[in-house]
Amino acid sequence: MLETLRQIVQEVNAASGLEDALGIIVRQVRVAMGTEVCSIYLREPGGERFIFRATEGLNQEQVGLASLAAGEGLVGTVAEREEPLNLENAESHPNFRFFPDLGEEHFDAFLGVPIIHQRDVLGVLVVQQAEHRRFDESEEAFLVTMSAQLAAVIAHARVTGAVDSDEVAEGAPxxxxxxxxxxxxxxxxxxxxxxxxxxxxxxxxxxxxxxxxxxxxxxxxxxxxxxxxxxxxxxxxxxxxxxxxxxxxxxxxxxxxxxxxxxxxxxxxxxxxxxxxxxxxxxxxxxxxxxxxxxxxxxxxxxxxxxxxxxxxxxxxxxxxxxxxxxxxxxxxxxxxxxxxxxxxxxxxxxxxxxxxxxxxxxxxxxxxxxxxxxxxxxxxxxxxxxxxxxxxxxxxxxxxxPRPEVLSRFKEVVDSDLELNKDLESLRDQPCVTLDGHRMPLWVNTGLMADVVRSLEQGAEGVGLYRTEVPFLLRERFPSEEEQRQIYRNQLEAFAPRPVTMRTLDIGGDKSLPYFPIEEDNPFLGWRGIRVTLDHPEIFLSQVRAMLKANDGLGNLRIMLPMISSVSELDEALDLIRRSHREVVQEGVTTELPSIGVMVEVPSAVYQARALARRVDFLSVGSNDLTQYLLAVDRNNARVADLYHSLHPAVLQALQEVATAAMAEGKKVGICGELAGDPEGAVLLLAMGYDMLSMNATSLPKVKKALRNVSLVEARELLAAALQREDPAEIHALLERFLAEHGMERFIHNPVD
Incomplete structure (x- = not known):
């Protein structure tokens, strides 16, 4: 059966469109299973009815005409229950419904399996036979396997077919x-x-x-x-x-x-x-x-x-x-x-x-x-x-x-709202981020390109919480020399001086592979990345740190941050190399002081060793994007599991609180430089947790400033206490949305537009 599966999937992949793909499926499955009938019902786009779309063995004239709702008839029952239905006598089932024009009255045996793609029931695949018998386990297993194999292909073909159809030209979504x-x-x-x-x-x-x-x-x-x-x-x-x-x-x-x-x-x-x-x-x-x-x-x-x-x-x-x-x-x-x-x-x-x-x-x-x-x-x-x-x-x-006219209209409203909001926020550029009860929250930016600099300063950034040093490496066909790096880092430091600039040491691996230094791994996010790479290649690390220190000469606004630290021993080794680099540049005549050094907390082990890490450095900075994906075991860049990635998951919030508490216990500053910091909902919670700085994309900064200037620290702490009592991210999200709405910030809430 494996060879049969492979051949059918290969032919379907080569289909010219949806109708061709469906035709191949019903013909080939019918032959492979030795049945008299094979049919496919697909859910109509944007609707709940399942349309009779292809068949071998039933009345072809009914293709595209006959349909059932979820729960209606045997096909609707399969769709509603999302599980196979195997019957030796179809008419004996209480949900059986007779369609006189389909021509299925001669077929007693019925086996239907749902076609499911990313939790969405696309349709139902059915085989039928005149013989009064139940399909055996191997036949049912084959059809279930076939359905699972073809679900993604059908999903892609369905979209492709919609794009190619005359309906799309008329506005079908x-x-x-x-x-x-x-x-x-x-x-x-x-x-x-x-x-x-x-x-x-x-x-x-x-x-x-x-x-x-x-x-x-x-x-x-x-x-x-x-x-x-x-x-x-x-x-x-x-x-x-x-x-x-x-x-x-x-x-x-x-x-x-x-x-x-x-x-x-x-x-x-x-x-x-x-x-x-x-x-x-x-x-x-x-x-x-x-x-x-x-x-x-x-x-x-x-x-x-x-x-x-x-x-x-x-x-x-x-x-x-x-x-x-x-x-x-x-x-x-x-x-x-x-x-x-x-x-x-x-x-x-x-x-x-x-x-x-x-x-x-x-x-x-x-x-x-x-x-x-x-x-x-x-x-x-x-x-x-x-x-x-x-x-x-x-x-x-x-x-x-x-998009449908009503959906397009809704999106245009969002665009107009964004434009109006941005105009309102322009007046805040030179205003400090201070809560209603006087608590000051510095707002910094994440950068990686010189294009970021102008936008960041225009938005009123007070510093750089994350400068991605890997970006200049990604733009080249070889490792940049120490002098090339020095010039790049100098430009960043000068542009923001005297504001602090936090430079993360080279963070490659995972989904960031240099074309001239490829890293091929089966599980790259749990593999050779971040500090692991540069500690294994101290020549790269030392050259980069020396370039940073030389670029900082006469400015004094550099901070160095170490990525992907998972143990105290890694941190100690990196600190030794930084001190060595400092001694070397001083011997060369550079008078810069040893800058503040920090650790990125982005793996679970760092959360539980946060106090030990904080004792050895000047600050902690949470990389909430990676920390969330590691805590939830969800690749945040994988569209297949994107709906499982929740930055407001209770486990994530508890981890963030633990890091802030650990840093405060050691008398060290703690910041955050992930996407959560640029979300007004998340920013209010981080304020309450005791974070000393939030770093985000420049476009998010005015919104976060507006949100924090509209709340008090006392209110934020009450909100945090309530959020930490919730057990589901959806509940926390709803709680935060209500809070923003009550404080006149409905425009910061972006829900999906269907």
């Missing part, structure tokens, strides 16, 4: 989940960014000048033919006649009587040359991949190589400056910083990346620029979105394609 990359709402038009010579990433476009596209395609074909002929001539004396004949086969594939003719046909029908080439080549690649014979299967590689060569010439010939629409939303499989540089800033409204995380460099840059971003939108059929209307919800990490 599609909603795709992802991971928040940068906060804010963006409403605009999709512009697909495709990587160089990737057949699978070519966006779909229609063109008016078909003659120009035909000319470009034929020009690209001629160049590839010349390349292949040149290779054949160069190897003529080294290959046998049989091997040399292979090049003639390659040239034949490109002939007008073969693949070339198919591409030309699509171009004449209105597709642009790159899209036509991509469609035809992928179809042929998949055809070869499905072949049984190993020799023929391997020819898929040759076809792909030919297509890639032609595509590269097409891309080179059409590389003239692109005209971007207003409110452009860049969409791609994995957006990079360089793709941002190709669009004028005034045209850029938002970003959507199929891959990547909230810690990806492009997400960091987007937050610095204030561009709403969604990362990890894995179900997004991005190549089909060129020119589509889209809304990005960067607060909740969702993408809305062709």
């Amino acid at each position: 599609a909603k795709i989940g992802g991971v928040p990359g940068a906060p804010g709402i963006a409403i605009g038009t999709c512009v697909v960014v495709s990587p160089i010579a990737d057949l699978y990433a070519v966006p779909r476009k229609t063109v008016k000048d078909r003659r120009a596209e035909l000319h470009a395609f034929r020009f690209a074909l001629d160049r590839v033919r010349e390349d292949i002929q040149g290779v054949a001539d160069n190897l003529g004396g080294e290959l046998s006649p049989e091997d040399h004949a292979l090049f003639d086969v390659y040239l034949g594939i490109l002939d007008d009587s073969s693949i070339g003719r198919e591409v030309v046909g699509l171009i004449k029908a209105g597709q642009w040359a790159q899209g036509a080439l991509s469609k035809v080549m992928i179809e042929h690649i998949r055809h070869f991949e499905r072949m049984e014979h190993s020799y023929l299967k391997e020819r898929a590689v040759d076809v792909k190589d030919l297509g890639t060569r032609v595509l590269s010439y097409l891309q080179a010939s059409t590389k003239e400056e692109q005209v971007f629409p207003d409110n452009a939303v860049l969409v791609g499989e994995e957006l990079t910083a360089s793709s941002l540089g190709e669009i004028p800033r005034e045209k850029l409204a938002g970003l959507i990346s199929v891959r990547g995380s909230g810690n990806s460099h492009v997400a960091i840059l987007a937050r610095a620029m204030g561009v709403p971003t969604v990362m990890g939108a894995v179900d997004l059929p991005y190549t089909r979105l060129e020119g589509r209307s889209v809304v990005i919800d960067g607060y909740n990490g969702t993408v809305h394609l062709n």
Whole structure:
């Protein structure tokens, strides 16, 4: 059965759209199980009814017409209960409902299993048989396994099908989940960014000048033919006649009587040359991949190589400056910083990346620029979105394609509210963050790029709680030299002087891998990252610390922070290296003092050793993002489990309180530099816990300042006491929302817009 499963999933993955995928499933499952009927019911988009969408064995004329509600009939019962239903006599079940036009009256045996993707019941997969019998355990297990294997494929195909349908052009909605990359709402038009010579990433476009596209395609074909002929001539004396004949086969594939003719046909029908080439080549690649014979299967590689060569010439010939629409939303499989540089800033409204995380460099840059971003939108059929209307919800990490009018209206209200709020907050820039009863709370910023500096100062930042030193490393093709680092750090220190700047030592690993220093691990977040890397490579650590100390000469606003500390011994080793670096730069004539040194508390062991760590350093700083994911065992950059990541989880709040209490017991300052600090709800709780400083993205600073200036420390402590009594993050979130609303801060509450 494993081989059968593999073949069916492979064919479904190669389907051209949703209808094709559903047809493959019902045909192949029916054959694999030896049943007389196989059908699929899918839940209608945005609704609760399950539509009869595909069948082998029942009345095809009812496809798309018959439907049931959850709980109605046997199919509705499977959907409602979210578990298989296996009956030897379907009519004997109390929920049985007869549909006279389906033609199922001859089939007694019934087996239905739910199709579930990320807790969402997409539909029901059903097999039926005339024989009066119960499907055995192996058959039921096979169908359950098939459903689980196909759920993600069907989810992706359903969105793809919606995007391709005529309904979408008329406004039918599609909603795709992802991971928040940068906060804010963006409403605009999709512009697909495709990587160089990737057949699978070519966006779909229609063109008016078909003659120009035909000319470009034929020009690209001629160049590839010349390349292949040149290779054949160069190897003529080294290959046998049989091997040399292979090049003639390659040239034949490109002939007008073969693949070339198919591409030309699509171009004449209105597709642009790159899209036509991509469609035809992928179809042929998949055809070869499905072949049984190993020799023929391997020819898929040759076809792909030919297509890639032609595509590269097409891309080179059409590389003239692109005209971007207003409110452009860049969409791609994995957006990079360089793709941002190709669009004028005034045209850029938002970003959507199929891959990547909230810690990806492009997400960091987007937050610095204030561009709403969604990362990890894995179900997004991005190549089909060129020119589509889209809304990005960067607060909740969702993408809305062709939103319903009422949803679009609600998003526009959020945008207007954000603009109005930002205007109101501008007046607070030079005001201190002081509670109603006079408690002072310094607000700092997280930075990593020079682009952050201006925005941070404009928002009234009082210091830098986290400068990500890995960002300059990520932007290079080699390790920056000590002098290059010194200049980078000097620029940051001078820009904020005399305000303090907290520089975190190199924090790579996890989802931050340097291209010239790759770290390949099965479980990178529990592997070689942060201080573990730099302690194993003291030459990197010493060079970086020396650069920081030299950059601080004459300024005195440097603070050094150590990431991913999980034990006292790691801290002691790092402190020894810092002191050694200080001695070395002093011997070189640099007069800077040893700066304040702190530890990032971001793993559970550091929480429970917080007092021991605090005794050895000058301050503690909680990295709440990593601490939350380690406490909850949830990868915060994985869209599949994003709904399990709760920064207000009771365990997280208790850990945060414990760290603050430990630092105060040792008479040391404690701050926080995770996303929670930039959330008005979280900031009120952190104030009550006794944190001495909050560090956040510059765009969040005015909102947090407004929130804290509207409450008293006494009220915040009462709120914290109530929150710590709650056992569920949803209850805590509701409690905080009520508190903000009671204090006139409803505009700080961002709920998902359905």
